[in-house]
Amino acid sequence: MALGARLLLGLALLAALIGVLLQLYRLRKPRLWTPEELSVYNGTDEGLPILLGILGSVFDVTKGRSHYGPGGGYHHFSGRDASRAFVSGNFTGDGLTDSLQGLSSMEVNSIVDWRKLYFDKYIFSGKIVGRYYDSQGNPTKYLKGVEMKAKRGAQLLEKQKSEEDKIPNCNSKWSQAEGGEVWCEAGTGYPRLVRRPGDIALTGKVSQRCACFQEAELGRPGLVVYEGCDYLSTSCKVK
Known part of the structure; x- marks a missing residue:
């Protein structure tokens, strides 16, 4: 048997042995x-x-x-x-x-x-x-x-993720000169902070996200108007 063939056979046997040892x-x-x-x-x-x-x-x-x-x-x-x-x-x-x-x-x-x-x-x-x-x-x-x-x-x-997907997130931007702003596109609603209690499982704290709610939904419990923002404003300044 040629030297190259013997080397290949030896490598194959070594690989098989390593596989068996790993399995064990x-x-x-x-x-x-x-x-x-x-x-x-x-x-x-x-x-x-x-x-x-x-x-x-x-x-x-x-x-x-x-x-x-x-x-x-x-x-x-x-x-x-x-x-x-x-x-x-x-x-x-x-x-x-x-x-x-x-x-x-x-x-x-x-x-x-x-x-x-x-x-x-x-x-x-x-x-x-x-x-x-x-x-x-x-x-x-x-x-x-x-x-x-x-x-x-x-x-x-x-289930929470599925419910969140039904309510669009706000748009947002921030600059050092102008600060931050959140807003909802025309027809998508009004910006509100809403709790995400499921985040307790990941961070130990209740976090909030900005979502766009229709006027008929604004009376839902747990929705928070941004400070200094009009009740029916489609955009709000944030700190």
Whole structure:
């Protein structure tokens, strides 16, 4: 057999072996962590990876260390499962908990979305035995309930988006010399600030958007007239 053919055969066999090893790696049983074991991997020891948990899944986020210094960008909640903090923004005391009690379905959906992002971005490093996984690594009833609630939240967010799409956004512009202005095209209505409660799930705050409402709709609850703007003006100056 020619040398070139032997080299090609060798490379093919090596590629096949790597594929088998990768498949075995994917199929290996995830490590099961106790909260006490995980707590050591909190970024304070430069010789250890930085691990954090979300909904009972553990991720290696060590690559953030070089950008953020000791502890990386996760020093507030690494070495534990602090799922609630992903929407509450509370990284102290009782805020560092894996309990989602009292959160809305949209907030729970946001945490599930964070978990998906971590699966896509970081190395999955096992499961935490406790609230979300049992001693065999199987999902608990609590985790199944969380995922069902997240699905309801996703449906509500989709419904909100659909409702928003029915109401046109205002046009807007801003310049340093003249400041800002919002306006509605002729026939599309009058500019009003309207709440977007679904944003609580993403930012922890209720945000507002400018939308154009017809005159018959201006009595709807929750609509706010821009300060200093006439009730039926189609354009408003904003700060």
